Amino acid sequence: MTAVRALRIAAAAEAVSLAVLLANLxxxxxEAISSLVGPLHGTAYLAVIAATWLTPETAVPGARWRSVVPGIGGLLTLRRIG
Incomplete structure (x- = not known):
């Protein structure tokens, strides 16, 4: 699996888990949904940040800092690197 593919999967998990949490709210x-999806969202958020900083393709200006935006940072990073 390439690093960009891992970033795509983590970004999708982060965005979907945020949507589930907000819909539940x-x-x-x-509370059961929050207890299950909350840690998943946090893990996906950290995975997006780690995958972004470890992927050579994200060395373009501004791409790595976009990954720290909660909820949509991975999608913003993927959009920036094209």
Missing amino acids: VTVHT
Whole structure:
């Protein structure tokens, strides 16, 4: 698996888990969903940051700092590197 592919997977997991957390918060606010998806989102967030800083393709100006934006940082980074 290439580093960019790992970044894509982590970015998708981060965005989807954030959407699930926000949907849960707006609707029923089930604590079980928050307990399961919250740590997944945090792990995906850290994985996006680590994958971004370890991927040589992200050496373009501004790409690495975009990864630290919570929730959509991975998607912003992928958009920046094209």
